[in-house]
Amino acid sequence: MNIIKFLDEFTSENLSAKTSSRREAFSTLGSLGKKAALTAIPFGLATSSGKAFAAQDQNAAIGALQLALTLEYLEAEFYLKALNSGVLPGGSKAEAIYEQISKHESAHVEFLKSGLGENSIESPEFDFTAGGAFDPFNNNGAGQEVAYAQLLALAQAFEDTGVRAYKGQAGNLMGTQFLTPALQIHSVEARHASEIRRLRADVMGENLDQNALGWITLDNRGPGMPEATQAVYDGEENVVQGGVNLVDATAFGDVAVSQAYDEPMDGQTASNIAGLFIVS
Protein backbone atom coordinates (compact mmCIF):
# COMPACT_ATOMS: atom_id res chain seq x y z
CA MET A 1 0.00 0.00 0.00
CA ASN A 2 1.33 3.34 -0.96
CA ILE A 3 -0.45 6.01 0.96
CA ILE A 4 1.45 9.01 2.12
CA LYS A 5 4.95 10.27 2.36
CA PHE A 6 4.64 12.12 5.61
CA LEU A 7 7.42 10.15 7.22
CA ASP A 8 9.81 11.64 4.73
CA GLU A 9 8.75 15.11 5.61
CA PHE A 10 9.55 15.08 9.29
CA THR A 11 12.55 12.92 9.80
CA SER A 12 15.21 13.38 12.38
CA GLU A 13 17.57 14.15 9.56
CA ASN A 14 15.60 17.21 8.59
CA LEU A 15 15.44 18.30 12.17
CA SER A 16 19.10 18.07 12.90
CA ALA A 17 20.16 19.53 9.61
CA LYS A 18 18.00 22.58 9.75
CA THR A 19 17.90 23.50 13.38
CA SER A 20 20.82 23.53 15.70
CA SER A 21 19.05 24.69 18.80
CA ARG A 22 15.70 25.42 20.21
CA ARG A 23 16.66 29.03 20.86
CA GLU A 24 17.63 29.54 17.27
CA ALA A 25 14.49 27.93 15.98
CA PHE A 26 12.24 29.88 18.24
CA SER A 27 13.91 33.10 17.28
CA THR A 28 13.18 32.16 13.69
CA LEU A 29 9.59 31.51 14.61
CA GLY A 30 9.62 34.79 16.51
CA SER A 31 10.27 36.70 13.36
CA LEU A 32 7.36 34.84 11.81
CA GLY A 33 5.14 36.17 14.54
CA LYS A 34 5.97 39.67 13.48
CA LYS A 35 5.37 38.95 9.83
CA ALA A 36 1.95 37.73 10.77
CA ALA A 37 0.94 41.27 11.52
CA LEU A 38 -0.05 41.30 7.87
CA THR A 39 -3.47 39.77 7.99
CA ALA A 40 -3.15 38.71 4.40
CA ILE A 41 -0.53 36.11 5.26
CA PRO A 42 -2.32 32.83 5.69
CA PHE A 43 -1.48 30.28 8.38
CA GLY A 44 1.39 28.10 7.42
CA LEU A 45 2.53 30.13 4.47
CA ALA A 46 4.26 32.86 6.40
CA THR A 47 7.60 31.14 6.37
CA SER A 48 9.99 30.15 3.69
CA SER A 49 10.97 26.53 3.50
CA GLY A 50 14.00 25.22 5.32
CA LYS A 51 13.09 26.39 8.79
CA ALA A 52 12.40 23.34 10.83
CA PHE A 53 10.71 23.00 14.13
CA ALA A 54 12.80 23.32 17.24
CA ALA A 55 14.07 19.96 18.23
CA GLN A 56 16.99 19.47 20.54
CA ASP A 57 17.37 15.83 19.77
CA GLN A 58 17.77 13.91 16.60
CA ASN A 59 15.46 11.29 17.84
CA ALA A 60 12.27 11.58 15.83
CA ALA A 61 10.10 10.61 18.76
CA ILE A 62 11.48 13.37 20.94
CA GLY A 63 11.06 15.87 18.15
CA ALA A 64 7.49 14.70 17.74
CA LEU A 65 6.76 15.13 21.44
CA GLN A 66 8.42 18.55 21.53
CA LEU A 67 6.23 19.68 18.67
CA ALA A 68 3.24 18.29 20.54
CA LEU A 69 4.26 20.11 23.71
CA THR A 70 4.61 23.40 21.85
CA LEU A 71 1.11 23.02 20.44
CA GLU A 72 -0.22 22.12 23.88
CA TYR A 73 1.49 25.14 25.45
CA LEU A 74 -0.20 27.28 22.83
CA GLU A 75 -3.62 25.75 23.42
CA ALA A 76 -3.33 25.71 27.20
CA GLU A 77 -2.41 29.38 27.41
CA PHE A 78 -5.03 30.32 24.84
CA TYR A 79 -7.88 28.72 26.79
CA LEU A 80 -6.71 30.13 30.14
CA LYS A 81 -6.59 33.61 28.66
CA ALA A 82 -9.94 33.07 26.96
CA LEU A 83 -11.55 32.12 30.26
CA ASN A 84 -10.04 35.21 31.93
CA SER A 85 -10.92 37.59 29.12
CA GLY A 86 -14.56 38.15 29.94
CA VAL A 87 -15.35 37.59 26.28
CA LEU A 88 -17.20 34.32 26.84
CA PRO A 89 -20.72 34.90 28.12
CA GLY A 90 -20.67 34.16 31.87
CA GLY A 91 -22.39 30.92 32.85
CA SER A 92 -22.88 29.98 29.20
CA LYS A 93 -22.50 26.60 27.55
CA ALA A 94 -19.53 28.11 25.72
CA GLU A 95 -17.82 28.90 29.01
CA ALA A 96 -18.35 25.34 30.25
CA ILE A 97 -16.92 23.95 27.02
CA TYR A 98 -13.84 26.20 27.26
CA GLU A 99 -13.37 25.17 30.90
CA GLN A 100 -13.36 21.49 30.01
CA ILE A 101 -10.99 21.97 27.08
CA SER A 102 -8.73 24.19 29.18
CA LYS A 103 -8.49 21.48 31.81
CA HIS A 104 -7.42 18.93 29.20
CA GLU A 105 -4.88 21.15 27.44
CA SER A 106 -3.22 22.06 30.74
CA ALA A 107 -3.14 18.36 31.64
CA HIS A 108 -1.56 17.57 28.26
CA VAL A 109 1.19 20.11 28.95
CA GLU A 110 2.04 18.51 32.29
CA PHE A 111 1.80 15.01 30.85
CA LEU A 112 4.15 15.76 27.96
CA LYS A 113 6.62 17.70 30.14
CA SER A 114 6.85 14.78 32.46
CA GLY A 115 7.10 12.30 29.58
CA LEU A 116 9.90 14.28 27.95
CA GLY A 117 11.79 14.70 31.20
CA GLU A 118 15.15 16.29 30.52
CA ASN A 119 14.20 16.69 26.87
CA SER A 120 11.32 18.92 27.81
CA ILE A 121 11.17 22.44 26.45
CA GLU A 122 9.92 25.61 28.07
CA SER A 123 6.88 27.45 26.88
CA PRO A 124 7.45 29.99 24.16
CA GLU A 125 6.00 33.45 24.62
CA PHE A 126 2.73 33.67 22.72
CA ASP A 127 0.95 36.51 21.03
CA PHE A 128 -2.61 35.48 20.26
CA THR A 129 -3.20 38.62 18.27
CA ALA A 130 -0.63 37.25 15.79
CA GLY A 131 1.01 40.65 15.67
CA GLY A 132 -2.26 42.56 15.74
CA ALA A 133 -4.22 40.53 13.22
CA PHE A 134 -6.68 39.30 15.85
CA ASP A 135 -8.09 40.56 19.13
CA PRO A 136 -9.64 37.41 20.64
CA PHE A 137 -9.49 38.64 24.23
CA ASN A 138 -10.85 42.09 23.41
CA ASN A 139 -7.74 43.82 24.69
CA ASN A 140 -7.40 46.17 21.75
CA GLY A 141 -10.89 47.49 21.23
CA ALA A 142 -12.27 44.95 18.79
CA GLY A 143 -15.47 44.79 20.80
CA GLN A 144 -17.13 41.86 22.49
CA GLU A 145 -18.83 40.45 19.42
CA VAL A 146 -15.78 40.50 17.15
CA ALA A 147 -13.58 39.16 19.94
CA TYR A 148 -15.98 36.29 20.61
CA ALA A 149 -16.06 35.37 16.93
CA GLN A 150 -12.25 35.34 16.87
CA LEU A 151 -12.07 33.39 20.10
CA LEU A 152 -14.20 30.68 18.49
CA ALA A 153 -12.42 30.80 15.15
CA LEU A 154 -8.96 30.52 16.71
CA ALA A 155 -10.10 27.66 18.94
CA GLN A 156 -11.39 25.80 15.88
CA ALA A 157 -8.14 26.42 14.01
CA PHE A 158 -6.04 25.27 16.98
CA GLU A 159 -8.09 22.12 17.57
CA ASP A 160 -8.29 21.08 13.93
CA THR A 161 -4.53 21.72 13.68
CA GLY A 162 -3.90 19.67 16.81
CA VAL A 163 -5.77 16.67 15.40
CA ARG A 164 -3.81 16.79 12.17
CA ALA A 165 -0.46 17.46 13.83
CA TYR A 166 -0.67 14.53 16.25
CA LYS A 167 -1.73 12.28 13.38
CA GLY A 168 1.29 13.47 11.43
CA GLN A 169 3.61 12.41 14.26
CA ALA A 170 2.15 8.94 14.87
CA GLY A 171 4.74 7.29 12.63
CA ASN A 172 7.57 8.93 14.57
CA LEU A 173 6.22 7.43 17.77
CA MET A 174 5.78 3.88 16.48
CA GLY A 175 7.45 1.34 18.68
CA THR A 176 7.75 3.75 21.61
CA GLN A 177 5.83 3.88 24.85
CA PHE A 178 4.50 7.27 23.77
CA LEU A 179 2.41 6.08 20.85
CA THR A 180 -0.66 5.02 22.79
CA PRO A 181 -0.77 8.13 25.03
CA ALA A 182 -0.27 10.30 21.95
CA LEU A 183 -3.22 8.55 20.30
CA GLN A 184 -5.22 9.13 23.47
CA ILE A 185 -4.43 12.85 23.34
CA HIS A 186 -5.13 12.92 19.60
CA SER A 187 -8.70 11.67 20.01
CA VAL A 188 -9.32 14.15 22.82
CA GLU A 189 -8.24 16.93 20.48
CA ALA A 190 -10.73 15.54 17.96
CA ARG A 191 -13.51 15.62 20.55
CA HIS A 192 -12.59 19.24 21.26
CA ALA A 193 -12.52 20.10 17.57
CA SER A 194 -15.96 18.60 17.02
CA GLU A 195 -17.47 20.51 19.93
CA ILE A 196 -15.84 23.85 19.11
CA ARG A 197 -16.97 23.53 15.49
CA ARG A 198 -20.52 22.79 16.59
CA LEU A 199 -20.47 25.60 19.15
CA ARG A 200 -19.37 28.05 16.45
CA ALA A 201 -22.11 26.79 14.19
CA ASP A 202 -24.69 27.30 16.93
CA VAL A 203 -23.46 30.81 17.68
CA MET A 204 -23.65 31.68 13.98
CA GLY A 205 -26.96 29.90 13.42
CA GLU A 206 -25.25 27.64 10.87
CA ASN A 207 -25.71 24.24 12.44
CA LEU A 208 -27.35 22.77 9.33
CA ASP A 209 -24.43 23.79 7.12
CA GLN A 210 -22.38 20.74 6.03
CA ASN A 211 -19.27 22.86 6.33
CA ALA A 212 -19.96 23.70 9.96
CA LEU A 213 -20.53 20.26 11.46
CA GLY A 214 -18.19 18.48 13.86
CA TRP A 215 -16.20 17.00 10.96
CA ILE A 216 -14.29 18.61 8.13
CA THR A 217 -15.85 18.67 4.66
CA LEU A 218 -13.37 18.63 1.77
CA ASP A 219 -10.89 21.43 2.49
CA ASN A 220 -13.57 23.87 3.60
CA ARG A 221 -12.59 25.87 6.65
CA GLY A 222 -16.25 26.59 7.29
CA PRO A 223 -18.45 29.67 7.44
CA GLY A 224 -16.92 32.67 9.15
CA MET A 225 -13.41 31.25 9.38
CA PRO A 226 -10.74 33.81 8.42
CA GLU A 227 -9.04 33.07 5.13
CA ALA A 228 -5.77 33.11 7.04
CA THR A 229 -6.74 29.73 8.55
CA GLN A 230 -6.96 27.93 5.21
CA ALA A 231 -3.61 26.15 5.71
CA VAL A 232 -5.25 24.22 8.55
CA TYR A 233 -7.62 22.62 6.01
CA ASP A 234 -5.50 22.23 2.90
CA GLY A 235 -5.26 18.54 1.98
CA GLU A 236 -8.36 17.50 3.92
CA GLU A 237 -10.16 17.00 0.60
CA ASN A 238 -8.34 13.68 0.03
CA VAL A 239 -10.66 10.82 -1.01
CA VAL A 240 -8.04 8.11 -1.67
CA GLN A 241 -7.19 5.91 1.30
CA GLY A 242 -4.70 3.08 1.11
CA GLY A 243 -4.70 3.31 -2.65
CA VAL A 244 -8.49 2.95 -2.79
CA ASN A 245 -10.49 5.80 -4.29
CA LEU A 246 -13.46 5.73 -1.96
CA VAL A 247 -15.67 7.85 -4.19
CA ASP A 248 -15.38 5.09 -6.79
CA ALA A 249 -15.53 2.26 -4.24
CA THR A 250 -18.56 3.42 -2.25
CA ALA A 251 -22.00 4.78 -2.95
CA PHE A 252 -21.04 8.19 -1.64
CA GLY A 253 -19.54 11.33 -3.07
CA ASP A 254 -16.49 13.34 -2.15
CA VAL A 255 -18.27 15.31 0.57
CA ALA A 256 -19.02 12.28 2.75
CA VAL A 257 -15.79 10.48 1.86
CA SER A 258 -13.61 13.44 2.79
CA GLN A 259 -15.53 13.89 6.05
CA ALA A 260 -14.98 10.25 6.99
CA TYR A 261 -11.18 10.66 7.20
CA ASP A 262 -9.05 13.30 8.86
CA GLU A 263 -5.73 13.88 7.16
CA PRO A 264 -2.32 14.17 8.82
CA MET A 265 -0.27 17.36 8.78
CA ASP A 266 3.51 17.32 8.59
CA GLY A 267 5.58 18.83 11.37
CA GLN A 268 6.77 21.73 9.27
CA THR A 269 3.25 22.91 8.51
CA ALA A 270 2.15 22.48 12.12
CA SER A 271 5.12 24.42 13.46
CA ASN A 272 4.55 27.17 10.91
CA ILE A 273 0.97 27.54 12.10
CA ALA A 274 2.05 27.62 15.74
CA GLY A 275 4.82 30.05 14.80
CA LEU A 276 2.30 32.70 13.84
CA PHE A 277 1.46 33.03 17.52
CA ILE A 278 4.96 32.72 18.94
CA VAL A 279 6.87 35.88 19.85
CA SER A 280 9.95 34.29 21.34
Place this chain on the structure above:
Amino acid sequence: MKKPMIKVQQEYSASNGNNSSRRKFLKMGSLAVVGSGFLLSCSDDDDLMDPVDRGDVFDLGSGDVGILNYAYALEQLEAAFYTNVLDGSYWMNASAEERLILEDLYKHEVIHRDFFKAAINQAVGGDTSKVLPELEFDFASVDFSDRSSVLGTARVLEDTGVAAYNGAGSLLTTPDYLVIAGKIVSVEARHAAAIRSIFMDDPKAFAGDDVVDENGLDLARSPSQILTAVGDTGFVKTQFTANQLPG
Protein backbone atom coordinates in the same frame (compact mmCIF):
# COMPACT_ATOMS: atom_id res chain seq x y z
CA MET B 1 -2.06 -25.96 21.72
CA LYS B 2 -5.66 -25.35 22.64
CA LYS B 3 -6.68 -21.82 23.44
CA PRO B 4 -9.10 -20.97 26.17
CA MET B 5 -12.46 -20.37 24.59
CA ILE B 6 -14.89 -18.00 26.18
CA LYS B 7 -18.54 -18.16 25.36
CA VAL B 8 -20.06 -14.88 26.37
CA GLN B 9 -22.92 -15.51 28.72
CA GLN B 10 -26.35 -14.02 28.58
CA GLU B 11 -26.97 -11.86 31.58
CA TYR B 12 -29.32 -9.24 30.31
CA SER B 13 -32.98 -9.93 30.58
CA ALA B 14 -35.06 -8.74 27.69
CA SER B 15 -37.78 -7.73 30.10
CA ASN B 16 -35.38 -5.32 31.76
CA GLY B 17 -35.67 -2.95 28.87
CA ASN B 18 -36.47 0.47 30.23
CA ASN B 19 -34.24 3.21 29.00
CA SER B 20 -32.54 4.26 32.17
CA SER B 21 -31.34 0.78 32.97
CA ARG B 22 -30.29 0.28 29.39
CA ARG B 23 -28.28 3.45 29.48
CA LYS B 24 -26.59 2.29 32.62
CA PHE B 25 -25.82 -1.02 31.01
CA LEU B 26 -24.42 0.66 27.97
CA LYS B 27 -21.63 2.41 29.79
CA MET B 28 -18.15 1.32 28.85
CA GLY B 29 -16.95 -1.39 31.10
CA SER B 30 -20.43 -2.57 31.90
CA LEU B 31 -21.87 -3.08 28.48
CA ALA B 32 -25.30 -4.53 28.06
CA VAL B 33 -25.49 -8.24 27.60
CA VAL B 34 -28.32 -9.10 25.30
CA GLY B 35 -27.52 -12.57 24.18
CA SER B 36 -24.55 -13.53 22.15
CA GLY B 37 -23.26 -15.71 19.44
CA PHE B 38 -19.80 -14.35 19.83
CA LEU B 39 -16.86 -16.57 20.59
CA LEU B 40 -13.83 -14.92 21.97
CA SER B 41 -10.51 -16.17 23.08
CA CYS B 42 -7.79 -13.64 23.04
CA SER B 43 -4.66 -15.01 24.53
CA ASP B 44 -1.91 -13.17 26.26
CA ASP B 45 0.68 -15.79 25.54
CA ASP B 46 2.88 -15.48 22.52
CA ASP B 47 2.06 -18.78 20.94
CA LEU B 48 0.24 -18.09 17.71
CA MET B 49 0.30 -21.65 16.41
CA ASP B 50 -2.68 -23.51 15.16
CA PRO B 51 -5.79 -21.47 15.50
CA VAL B 52 -8.49 -23.59 16.99
CA ASP B 53 -10.32 -25.30 14.23
CA ARG B 54 -13.95 -24.22 14.45
CA GLY B 55 -15.07 -25.53 11.14
CA ASP B 56 -16.52 -22.58 9.28
CA VAL B 57 -16.16 -20.12 12.14
CA PHE B 58 -13.98 -17.30 10.87
CA ASP B 59 -10.86 -16.32 12.79
CA LEU B 60 -9.72 -12.70 12.46
CA GLY B 61 -6.16 -13.80 11.85
CA SER B 62 -2.84 -12.57 13.16
CA GLY B 63 -0.65 -9.53 12.72
CA ASP B 64 -1.81 -6.45 10.87
CA VAL B 65 -4.42 -8.38 8.86
CA GLY B 66 -5.94 -9.60 12.12
CA ILE B 67 -6.15 -6.02 13.41
CA LEU B 68 -7.66 -4.85 10.12
CA ASN B 69 -10.29 -7.61 10.30
CA TYR B 70 -10.97 -6.56 13.88
CA ALA B 71 -11.53 -2.96 12.77
CA TYR B 72 -13.66 -4.24 9.88
CA ALA B 73 -15.89 -6.08 12.36
CA LEU B 74 -16.38 -2.92 14.41
CA GLU B 75 -17.10 -0.83 11.32
CA GLN B 76 -19.60 -3.42 10.08
CA LEU B 77 -21.35 -3.16 13.43
CA GLU B 78 -21.48 0.63 13.35
CA ALA B 79 -22.60 0.73 9.71
CA ALA B 80 -25.36 -1.80 10.36
CA PHE B 81 -26.53 0.11 13.40
CA TYR B 82 -26.84 3.44 11.58
CA THR B 83 -28.51 1.74 8.63
CA ASN B 84 -31.19 0.63 11.06
CA VAL B 85 -31.31 4.11 12.60
CA LEU B 86 -32.12 5.67 9.23
CA ASP B 87 -34.89 3.12 8.72
CA GLY B 88 -36.40 3.92 12.11
CA SER B 89 -39.14 6.31 13.15
CA TYR B 90 -37.00 8.22 15.64
CA TRP B 91 -34.68 9.42 12.88
CA MET B 92 -37.52 10.19 10.50
CA ASN B 93 -39.10 12.50 13.06
CA ALA B 94 -35.96 13.89 14.66
CA SER B 95 -34.90 17.54 14.57
CA ALA B 96 -33.14 18.68 11.42
CA GLU B 97 -29.79 18.86 13.20
CA GLU B 98 -30.05 15.37 14.66
CA ARG B 99 -31.19 13.94 11.32
CA LEU B 100 -28.21 15.54 9.62
CA ILE B 101 -25.70 14.33 12.20
CA LEU B 102 -26.99 10.75 12.15
CA GLU B 103 -27.15 10.66 8.36
CA ASP B 104 -23.52 11.79 8.21
CA LEU B 105 -22.51 9.16 10.77
CA TYR B 106 -24.28 6.51 8.70
CA LYS B 107 -22.38 7.56 5.59
CA HIS B 108 -19.02 7.74 7.34
CA GLU B 109 -19.35 4.30 8.92
CA VAL B 110 -20.46 2.67 5.67
CA ILE B 111 -17.46 4.29 3.98
CA HIS B 112 -15.15 2.96 6.72
CA ARG B 113 -16.68 -0.50 6.37
CA ASP B 114 -16.30 -0.59 2.61
CA PHE B 115 -12.76 0.73 2.91
CA PHE B 116 -11.69 -2.11 5.21
CA LYS B 117 -13.19 -4.71 2.93
CA ALA B 118 -11.17 -3.33 0.02
CA ALA B 119 -8.01 -2.78 2.06
CA ILE B 120 -8.00 -6.26 3.58
CA ASN B 121 -8.65 -7.86 0.20
CA GLN B 122 -5.64 -5.94 -1.05
CA ALA B 123 -3.51 -6.91 1.96
CA VAL B 124 -4.21 -10.65 1.57
CA GLY B 125 -3.76 -10.62 -2.18
CA GLY B 126 -7.41 -11.33 -2.90
CA ASP B 127 -7.57 -14.47 -0.73
CA THR B 128 -11.14 -13.95 0.45
CA SER B 129 -10.83 -16.80 2.96
CA LYS B 130 -8.80 -14.35 5.06
CA VAL B 131 -11.30 -11.50 4.82
CA LEU B 132 -13.94 -11.30 7.54
CA PRO B 133 -17.26 -12.20 5.93
CA GLU B 134 -20.30 -9.96 6.11
CA LEU B 135 -21.59 -10.30 9.64
CA GLU B 136 -25.21 -10.62 10.66
CA PHE B 137 -26.49 -8.42 13.43
CA ASP B 138 -29.41 -8.44 15.81
CA PHE B 139 -30.53 -5.06 17.10
CA ALA B 140 -33.71 -6.33 18.75
CA SER B 141 -32.60 -4.73 22.01
CA VAL B 142 -32.54 -1.27 20.44
CA ASP B 143 -35.78 0.65 20.04
CA PHE B 144 -35.28 2.57 16.80
CA SER B 145 -38.36 4.66 17.50
CA ASP B 146 -36.89 5.93 20.75
CA ARG B 147 -34.41 8.81 20.94
CA SER B 148 -32.72 7.64 24.12
CA SER B 149 -32.32 4.11 22.85
CA VAL B 150 -30.85 5.24 19.53
CA LEU B 151 -28.56 7.98 20.84
CA GLY B 152 -27.54 5.99 23.92
CA THR B 153 -26.46 3.09 21.71
CA ALA B 154 -24.74 5.44 19.27
CA ARG B 155 -22.79 6.95 22.13
CA VAL B 156 -21.53 3.56 23.28
CA LEU B 157 -20.60 2.50 19.77
CA GLU B 158 -18.67 5.71 19.08
CA ASP B 159 -16.84 5.75 22.41
CA THR B 160 -16.07 2.07 21.90
CA GLY B 161 -14.69 2.82 18.44
CA VAL B 162 -12.37 5.47 19.89
CA ALA B 163 -11.18 3.14 22.64
CA ALA B 164 -10.66 0.30 20.15
CA TYR B 165 -8.55 2.26 17.67
CA ASN B 166 -6.55 3.91 20.45
CA GLY B 167 -5.82 0.49 21.93
CA ALA B 168 -4.98 -1.16 18.61
CA GLY B 169 -2.58 1.44 17.24
CA SER B 170 0.45 0.07 19.08
CA LEU B 171 -0.31 -3.44 17.78
CA LEU B 172 0.08 -2.39 14.15
CA THR B 173 3.46 -2.89 12.51
CA THR B 174 2.87 -1.16 9.17
CA PRO B 175 3.19 2.65 9.42
CA ASP B 176 0.64 3.19 6.64
CA TYR B 177 -1.99 1.23 8.55
CA LEU B 178 -1.26 3.21 11.69
CA VAL B 179 -1.84 6.46 9.83
CA ILE B 180 -5.11 5.18 8.35
CA ALA B 181 -6.27 4.07 11.78
CA GLY B 182 -5.40 7.56 12.98
CA LYS B 183 -7.40 9.14 10.16
CA ILE B 184 -10.43 7.12 11.21
CA VAL B 185 -10.18 7.33 14.99
CA SER B 186 -10.30 11.11 15.05
CA VAL B 187 -13.50 11.03 13.02
CA GLU B 188 -14.94 8.48 15.46
CA ALA B 189 -13.98 10.87 18.26
CA ARG B 190 -15.68 13.76 16.44
CA HIS B 191 -18.78 11.55 16.20
CA ALA B 192 -18.60 10.58 19.86
CA ALA B 193 -18.36 14.21 20.92
CA ALA B 194 -21.31 15.25 18.75
CA ILE B 195 -23.55 12.41 19.94
CA ARG B 196 -22.65 13.08 23.57
CA SER B 197 -23.25 16.77 23.06
CA ILE B 198 -26.77 16.33 21.70
CA PHE B 199 -27.70 13.45 23.98
CA MET B 200 -26.30 14.27 27.41
CA ASP B 201 -27.31 17.25 29.51
CA ASP B 202 -23.82 18.11 30.75
CA PRO B 203 -22.23 20.78 28.51
CA LYS B 204 -18.87 19.12 29.21
CA ALA B 205 -20.05 15.68 28.12
CA PHE B 206 -18.44 15.91 24.65
CA ALA B 207 -15.17 15.03 26.38
CA GLY B 208 -16.53 14.18 29.80
CA ASP B 209 -14.61 13.01 32.81
CA ASP B 210 -16.09 9.53 32.24
CA VAL B 211 -14.02 9.15 29.05
CA VAL B 212 -11.07 11.52 29.50
CA ASP B 213 -8.83 10.94 32.52
CA GLU B 214 -6.93 13.39 34.75
CA ASN B 215 -3.99 13.40 32.33
CA GLY B 216 -6.31 14.46 29.53
CA LEU B 217 -6.10 11.02 27.90
CA ASP B 218 -9.00 9.39 26.08
CA LEU B 219 -10.08 5.76 26.38
CA ALA B 220 -7.84 2.99 25.05
CA ARG B 221 -8.82 -0.68 25.27
CA SER B 222 -7.22 -3.88 24.03
CA PRO B 223 -8.93 -6.00 21.38
CA SER B 224 -9.87 -8.60 23.98
CA GLN B 225 -11.53 -5.96 26.16
CA ILE B 226 -13.36 -4.49 23.19
CA LEU B 227 -14.47 -7.82 21.76
CA THR B 228 -15.73 -8.95 25.14
CA ALA B 229 -17.73 -5.75 25.48
CA VAL B 230 -19.04 -6.00 21.93
CA GLY B 231 -19.90 -9.64 22.45
CA ASP B 232 -21.76 -8.65 25.57
CA THR B 233 -24.04 -6.33 23.63
CA GLY B 234 -25.45 -9.31 21.76
CA PHE B 235 -25.56 -7.28 18.56
CA VAL B 236 -23.27 -9.66 16.67
CA LYS B 237 -25.04 -12.80 15.47
CA THR B 238 -22.31 -14.28 13.31
CA GLN B 239 -19.72 -16.12 15.35
CA PHE B 240 -16.07 -15.41 14.79
CA THR B 241 -12.94 -15.92 16.82
CA ALA B 242 -9.95 -13.76 17.67
CA ASN B 243 -7.50 -16.49 18.61
CA GLN B 244 -4.41 -14.90 17.19
CA LEU B 245 -4.78 -11.25 18.07
CA PRO B 246 -2.40 -9.81 20.63
CA GLY B 247 -3.83 -8.22 23.76
